[in-house]
Amino acid sequence: MFRKKSVWLYLLPGLLGLMAFYLVPFVWGVWFSLTDGTIDNRFVGFDNYLRVWQNEVFQLGLKNTIELSLLCAPVIFVLSFLLAGMLRKPIAGSTFYRNALLMPYLMPSAAMLIIWLILFDYGGPVNRLAVALGFDRVFWLEGAALRVPIVLLYIWKNLGFSVVIFTAALQAVPESLYEYASLEGAGWFRREWSITLPQILPTAFLVFVLAVVNAFKIFKEVYFIGGAYPAESIYTLQHYMNNKFSKLDYQDVTTAAYSFAVIVIALFLLLYRTKSVRQGEAA
Amino acid sequence: MTRKALSLLLALTLLLCSLPGWAAGMVVSAAVGGVSISVDDDNVVTSATNVGSTLYLLYQSGAVATRPVDTNEPTVLGEVLNTQYYTEAPQTEEGQARMDRLFVWDGRVCGMCTPSGEVWTLLDDAGAFAPAKVEGLTLDTSGLVFQEEGEGYSVAVEVSSFFCEGGWLYYTGMVYSGTPHAVAGRISLETGEKQDFACQNLMGLAPVGDGSIMAMLYDVSALYSATTQADLTKPAQYGIFDPEKDAVGTLADIPTDSDMGGYSTSGICVGNGTLYYLDGSRIAGLDLTGGQKRVSAYTGGGMVSNGGQALYVEGYYVLISGYEGLRVFKLDPEGIENGALTIFGEFGSNTHNAFVRSHPEIAVDVSGDYTSDIEKLTQAMVSDTGAYDVLLMGLSYMPVERLIEKGYCADLSQSADIMDKVSAMYPEMVEPLMVDGKLYGVPVGMSGTCYGVNMELWKSLGLTEDDLPTSVPELYDFAANWVWDYGEDHPEISLFDLGSYSSQILYSLLLNDYIAYMQKQGEELVFDTPVFRRLMEGFSAIDFEEILSVQDQDKDTYWTPDALFSTAMSVGYLGYQDERFQPLYLSLEEGGEPFIGMSLSVLTINPRTKRMDEALLYVSEYLDNLDKTSANITLFPDHNDPVENDSYQSNLEDMQKSLAKMQQSLENASEENRAEIEQQIQWQEESIADWENYRYSVTAEQIADYRENVAPLVYVIRQNVFLNADASATSEINKLLMQYMEGAVNLDSLVRELDQRVRLMQLEDQ
Incomplete structure (x- = not known):
């Protein structure tokens, strides 16, 4: 009994911090999204939600955010899985390659962006390569074409972290299972699909969820290159929220944020259910 | 009449004619020895001292008056020659008192003449005004006059402290000649000897009352020197000064609310166990025992203090500073802890000061913040302490419409008085501030610019009025061809008035004018229009580097004396017109209608203010005291009376008095001086006749011209997406x-x- 009570004592500072910096703002934010934002802050029900959801720019931002996430997350997932599989084998320099993959994740975004800006500049190496291959030069850093460097940057930056997670998970898969499968005549794809994936399903789920959630936060790189009002093709939901915040439209910010949170939770539940079903089948 | 008398007459004439015009106010007159002396309510006091609760005042005119500290009822005692701006002793008649600094010495009110070092007592034993020179005493006042080495002139020190203590006259001040620096010292009233203080950074001294002396230290050298490393944001410090050791004891910080640190601290005095000082626009009291700081009074002025000398007089703070002269504030009045009517955006304009002066019973403060950030504004308006009550904002660059939308501006329709005044304005000025028939702000000023052309230079190029550009694209085309057409042959003419900054200014005007143009058309802001494309093509065709290369003018010079075009002729300030240029009202497209985009200044009231009545009164009286030469005319279509120059009447009277004296002296003049006096009379009569040309700062013709030619072109710029967007x-x-x-x-x-x-x-x- 005494130990249990003392546990609460140790947890108290952290819990207070959690309440003060997460729970209270969360609840307060919900209240904000239900008021009109005037000096008297009158309750208006779901008017804000109706207005924001009908806003063309909010819809654009939401669409772009989901598109980018659905584009980036599977690519990250598949690439990191394949790379982790390759690095699982005891090849020379595997540690070096693993560290090299992780390096972009540790680098400051601003430094990486400078490299990207040089690479994709109108006169940069990418365009010069394109010209050498017989293609026209492209304004990669403007307009709709900005999606390409943004997606590539995101993948390059976040790939290493997923590789590290997958590598750790793959270490736990018994080698004997692969030997049995090989003896049974299973090819590479069959082995990975029937042995590896079921064995590392929780980790794969984690990696996929992280990839999706991180993709939702792709704003920072876009803002650095494209500014507060970039091309429509990469105008994300965070742009909408960021711009609204600077205009003191806290109601719209919280409305958009909670709307998005609901979508993310729904997606998470869907993925979780898929994972559970798959786990059940595997069992 | 002797030459000496003639010189005196001329000197007096010059002195009287150079006096600044003062606002009309209560006038107290006294006749002394047949000469009429008057002190206007707003007359400039240049020096003051006190005996008990009685103030003794020396005016710039030389009048000496007395008044109780708690009532503004000066009684003129007499007249002396005020030698404030003299660096050398002026010639005076035998026995005429001359002085510029008052002080109390052993209970006697005295005056010191800085140029001569003389000391005069002002009152006799019965307390009557009877100036008498203290014989056998000449003070070494060289510490109060600065002479640059090798220069033939000297300048008076700007004195910040001056008082008598223990038989010494103590002073501090600043010298603004050469490298500005602080000076401090004392003069013995026994021997007349001067002692300069070597203690660094003495910016103020004040008697504590027990014989000791309080000092204020602040290193201001970094303001005037690129080599020193002084931190200007640090607060000033105070401590007891030992004049014998020429050192200050234990130092402590003088707390300040200003971001400018000790620079905003000035005017120290000590009384009631408290160090009082100017902290920006407030008078602060620092308890010398406990160290707590409080706000003891509000001056109502701008945040950057003008400083000056301060006296503690029985619960009052007496300040003598610059052109404001004498101001008296009751310290720690009842209710001071409730704060003051806080005005945001004011710098201490004449309009604002008129309210402060006419309502001493209302504590007024100006916020030191001039942010345009909407978040900071709204937070400041709902704050529990120091919330803004009234806000002065610019409609074109501050989020006024958003504040109205969010309910941060009070409905002013509740005041019939304000509504009545506003109804007399141009409707287009008021319309941006009306929502659903309610008024949420009042216009109080308008400003804008237009292009201008120097017609003299224009004609010297062989061009006529018909050749003048009528649109901005035409102006750009002229500029693009300038070098080939005229520039190479006329290097003495600068094309634009802002030298190497012209391109930035023109580019900024292009964007702002285009946005205003689209607003005026009632269209959404888009840039893919023939008008914008034409503007950009025209602007990009101008080679500014090439233009500068053919001009004689130094590229680094900001102001160009012989410029063909002005890019920023002020519109709306009728009292000031740059006579070199003729306004050029251009349309934004060829064949279009010209317009002038104007930025409106507005006053709004915080709906959460706890001082609604005072705020409404402030707004109402603000409208009554708008600048007569600008807002009062440009906002009200029916205000068409010419504006007389403030100094016209007073200067005319002075000139007429001088003429009368000359004519009187002519009657008694000898034959040899007659011709000279007659010549002077003629000059004076011509001056009086010529002075009529300066009667009006804004003439009826100027107002009529504005109504006919400018007012129809005015367009009030509204807020746009760029203003609402993130920086x-x-x-x-x-x-x-x-x-x-x-x-x-x-x-x-x-x-x-x-x-x-x-x-x-x-x-x-x-």
């Missing part, structure tokens, strides 16, 4: 435009990118 968004727009100017993008890319951004900004706000 980084507007910098992106500027970046795009600069990329176009540098040739990195073509015009099609530019308008596409601009429109896409603007479209997003507009859609976000829906």
Whole structure:
């Protein structure tokens, strides 16, 4: 009994911090999204939600955010899985390659962006390569074409972290299972699909969820290159929220944020259910 | 009459004619020895001292008056020659008292003449005004007059402290000649000897009352020298000064609310165990025992203090500073802890000061913040302490409409008085502040610029009025061809008035004018229009470097004396017109209608203010005291009376008095002086006749010209998406435009990118 009570004592500072910096703002934010934002802050029900959801720019931002996430997350997932599989084998320099993959994740975004800006500049190496291959030069850093460097940057930056997670998970898969499968005549794809994936399903789920959630936060790189009002093709939901915040439209910010949170939770539940079903089948 | 008398007469004439015009006010007159002396209510006091609660005042005119500290009822005692601005002793008649600094010495009110070192007592034993020179005493006042080495002139020190203590006259001040620096010292009233203090950074001294002396230290050298490393944001410090050791004891910080640290601290005095000082626009009291700081009074002035000398007089803070002269504040009055009517955006204009002066019973404070950030504004308006009560904002660059939308502006329709005044304004000035028939702000000023042309130079090029450009694109075309057409043959003429800054100014005008143009058309802001394309093509064709290269003018010179075009002729300030240029009202497209985009200043009231009545009174009286030469005319279509020059009447009277004296002296003049006096009379009569030309600072003709030619072109610029957007968004727009100017993008890319951004900004706000 005494130990249990003392546990609460140790947890108290952290819990207070959690309440003060997460729970209270969360609840307060919900209240904000239900008021009109005037000096008297009158309750208006779901008017804000109706207005924001009908806003063309909010819809654009939401669409772009989901598109980018659905584009980036599977690519990250598949690439990191394949790379982790390759690095699982005891090849020379595997540690070096693993560290090299992780390096972009540790680098400051601003430094990486400078490299990207040089690479994709109108006169940069990418365009010069394109010209050498017989293609026209492209304004990669403007307009709709900005999606390409943004997606590539995101993948390059976040790939290493997923590789590290997958590598750790793959270490736990018994080698004997692969030997049995090989003896049974299973090819590479069959082995990975029937042995590896079921064995590392929780980790794969984690990696996929992280990839999706991180993709939702792709704003920072876009803002650095494209500014507060970039091309429509990469105008994300965070742009909408960021711009609204600077205009003191806290109601719209919280409305958009909670709307998005609901979508993310729904997606998470869907993925979780898929994972559970798959786990059940595997069992 | 002797030459000496003639010189005296001329000197007096010059002195009287150089006096500044004062606002009309209560006048107290006294006749002394047949000569009429008057002190206006707003007359400038240049020195003061006190005996008990009685103030003794020396006016710039030389009048000496006395008044109780708690009532503004001066009684003139007599007249002396005020030697404040003299660096050498002036010639006076035998026995005429001359002085510029008052002080109390062993209970006697005295005056010191800085140029001569004389000391005069002012009152006899019965207390009557009877100036008498203290014989056998000449003070070494060289510490109060600064002479630059090798220069033939000297300048008076700007004195910040002056008082008598223990048989010494103590002073501190600043010398602004050469490298500005602080000076401090004392003069013995026994021997007349001067002692300069070597203690560094003594910016103020004040008697504590027990024989000791309080000092204020602040290192201001970094303001005037690039080599010193003084931190100007540090607070000033105080401590007891030992004049024998020439050192200050234990130092402590003088707390300040200002971001400018000790620079805003001045005017120290000690009384009631408290160190009082000016902290920006407030008078602070620092308890010398406990160290707590409080606000003891509000001056109502701007945040940057003008400083000056201060006296503690039985619960009052007496301040003598600059052109404001004497101001008296009751310290720690009842209710001071409740704060003051806080005005945001005011710098201490005449309009604001008129309210402060006419309502000493209302504590008024100006906030030291001039942010345009909407978040900071709204937070300041709902704050529990120091919340803004009244806000002065610019409609074109501050989020006024958003504040109205969010309910941060009180409905002023509740005041019939304000509504009555506003109804007399041009409706288009008021319309931006009306929502659903309610008024949420009042216009109090308007400003804008237009182009101008130097017609003299224009004609010297062989051009006529018909050749003048009528649109901005035509102006750009003229500029693009300038070098080939005229520039190479006329290097003495600068094309634009702002030298190497012309391109930035023109570019900024282009964007602002185009936005105003689209607003005026009632259309949404888009850049893919023939008008904008034409403007950008015309602007990008101008080679500013080439233009500067053919001009004689130094490229680094900001102001160009012989410029053909002005890019920023002020519109709306009728009292000031740059006579070199004729206004050029241009349309934005060829064959279009010209217009002048004007920025409106507005006053709003915080709906959460706890001082609604005072705030409404402030707004109402603000409208009554608008600048007579600008807002009072440009906002009200029926205010057409010419504006007389404030100093006209007083200067005319002085000139007429001088003429009368000359004519009187002519009657008694000898034959040899007659011709000279007659010549002077003639000159004086011509001056009086000529003075009539300066009677009005704004004439009826100027007002009529404004009504006919300018007022119909005025367009009040409303807020736009750029103002509502994040600062980084507007910098992106500027970046795009600069990329176009540098040739990195073509015009099609530019308008596409601009429109896409603007479209997003507009859609976000829906």
